[in-house]
Amino acid sequence: MKTHQQPKLKTQLFSCGFFRHCAQTVLSPTGTTPPLPQTPPGFQCESSTSSSSSSTTSQSFTQWRFSPPTPTTTTNSNLIQTNTNPPSPPPPPQIHNLQELFHILELQLTTDPTSVLNLLERSLVPNPPQNQPPCPPNLMRALTANLATAKPATKILFALCLSDANRRVAVETGAVSAVVEAAPDLDGAPAERALAALELMCTLPEGAEELRAHxxxxxxxxxxxxxxxxxxxxxxxxxxxxxxxxxxxxxxxxxxxxxxxxxxxxxxxxxxxxxxxxxxxxxxxxxxxxxxxxxxxxxxxxxxxxx
CATH class of the missing domain: 1.20.930 (Transcription Elongation Factor S-II; Chain A)
Incomplete structure (x- = not known):
C-alpha cells in the first residue's frame, strides 16, 4: 500500500460560490446597401448536458461534452496585411491510430512534453474513441504529474478514463492519489473533469481501495x-x-x-x-x-x- 505524506492543506468545509454566464450577439444588416464588413462578434458558451435517469456510473459520464473551441475571425486589416506577416506553420498532423500515437509520444516525453500533451488533446478531444488501446504507463504518469499545471491534462485524463483499459492503467500508475492531491488547485471545468475521472477510476476495486486509504x-x-x-x-x-x-x-x-x-x-x-x-x-x-x-x-x- 502506498504511503502518503502528512497532509499539507487546510480545508474549509463551508464555502461555496456559483456562477454561470453565456452570451451571444447577432447582427443583421438593414437597407438595400450592404454595410461595411465588420468583425463578427465572438461567443463563448459553457457546454451543457441533460441529466440521465440511468443508475449506472459509466452512463453518467457519456453525457459529457467538451467545450467547443472559440471561432477565429478575419478582419479587413488582416486581409490588407497578409503580405506583411509570414503565414503561421500548419499544426502537426492528427494521428488517428492511437496505438501508434501512444508509441510516438512516449518517445518524445523527455524532449518535448508540452507538444506531447497538445497532440494527445487534439487526438482524444472532443470525441474520445470508445475502444482505446492501453496507454503506456510512462505516458500516463507524465499526464497525471501535470494535472494542476498543464491546461489540457484534465481533458486528456477524463477522455482516457472513459475506456476500461485506460482506467486500469490510470489506477495502476497512481492517478487516484494524483487527482486527490491536485484537486484543491483546480477550478471550473478542469476541476469537474478531474473529479469525473476520479469517480470513474473508483469503479475499479483497486481504485476504490486506494481512495479510501488516502x-x-x-x-x-x-x-x-x-x-x-x-x-x-x-x-x-x-x-x-x-x-x-x-x-x-x-x-x-x-x-x-x-x-x-x-x-x-x-x-x-x-x-x-x-x-x-x-x-x-x-x-x-x-x-x-x-x-x-x-x-x-x-x-x-x-x-x-x-x-
Missing amino acids: ALAVPVMVTMMAKTAARGKEYAIGVLAVVYGSVGGGEEHHTAPPEEVARAVELALQGECSARGRRKGAQLLKTLQQLSQAELEAAESHLHEAN
Missing part, C-alpha cells in the same frame, strides 16, 4: 463540494460515496466523523446541484447516518464492557 480523500472532496458548480458537486458526492461505501465491511479508513461530512453534504445539496447529484447525496446521507449510528452503538458497548 488521508486527504475526505477533506478534499468536502472542499470540492463547496467550491464547484452542479457537476462538480455530483462527482465529489459520488467519490465520498465510494469512501463510505464499505460500511459494515470491517474497514475504517475514514478521516472525518460521518456527522460532519453529512452536514457538508446537506449544505452542498441546498445550492446548485444536478438531479443525479441530489440522488447520490440522498443515498450518501443514509449511509452516513447508518455509520454514525453504528459508531454510537459501538461506543456504548465499549463503555458498558468497561463498567
